[in-house]
Amino acid sequence: MTVRTDDLIAALARGLTPVVPVATVRVRLARWTGAALVTLAAAVWVVGARGDWPAAIGEWPVQAHSLLLVIAGVFGALAALHLAVPGERRGWSQAWAVCAALAWLAWLGGELALAAGTGEAAWRVGVSWSCAFKVIAAGLVPAVVLLVMVRRSAPLAPRAAAALAVLSAASIGALGAEWMCPNTRPMHLLVWHALPVVAATGFALLIGASIVSARAAGDDVDLSG
């Protein structure tokens, strides 16, 4: 840098504008959870719940999937919001989110391994873009809301924050798809429910930093004196 530090300080103080401190992580998590629940309910209402809905929710595999996806969703959002505020980084929230998502994938893998013992039909997978669409339908609004929240803060690790935000929202999307899709075949769940979550998270790892680390408008520093 060629600017003198004293000049920089004077310029920053001269152009100072009042700011409203962002709400605490807990408050923002509560807001995001509310938005995610409303979106989830709206998506299930618009697209329609699976035909076996009342009975399906009582089945323990659906309950296990749902629980793991809720944990990945909520802790992913919490971790992304933690990463967006300097000094708030919490390893445990990241660990919970990632472990829950991996446990969900492992669970589906285990179901596939069990099903594979019953015949080759378990490996067959049809085309079901509608399920990928359901993941997006239920996860898009939570993703946008969370990315905006992260972007409006100051993520010091933008790549990780964006990836966790998208993992969180995509998990909510997969939860919605689970409640809308009656197909319980493990191969279908892995390809059309889980793969979109993995792909979206990977994509966020690649380009998410540029989305969430954009500087807040009007914060350019005038050094002209």
Add this chain to the structure above:
Amino acid sequence: MTPEEERALGELMARGQRGDGAAYERLLTELSDLTRRFVRRRVGDVSWAEDVTQEALLAVHRARHTWNPARPFVPWFYAVVQSRLIDVIRRERRVRGREVANETALDLARQRAAEAHVLAAHDLSAAIRQLGPTQQRVIELLKLEERSIRDVARALGLSEGNVRVIAHRAMKALQKILGTSGDRAY
């Protein structure tokens, strides 16, 4: 830093968040000193310490809305500084890596040029040795020793016109030898 000093910094930041420029200037001045000390403690006296200081001040400015006045200010501030320090260290490593790579490439290019020069000289000597004795002598005197045609003619007891013809034929022969026997491009 004493708890009172930490509280004082927090108070200045809170006033800065409300738009108090004087308090904010005082805060940034104090923070610049703290940042310099932090950098010195972590990485010693480095030429880019002031870069970290300025980047930290800018980051504090851009992130000032994320500090919650109900929470301690110093951990928030050091998280920002730590992150800027890591970024600058990474950048410096990249720059130094590029400089080393550029130096290495330059050394390699120099070495290759020197090798090519030696090889070219070696090929030329071999080609000259394939010429007839008079052609060899004319080329040596005219091209290698850079003597004039008159001098060469006098030294070899030939007419100037004869030297010109011998030199022309010798150059043609050299071109042919180097063009057909060598596969290097000079």
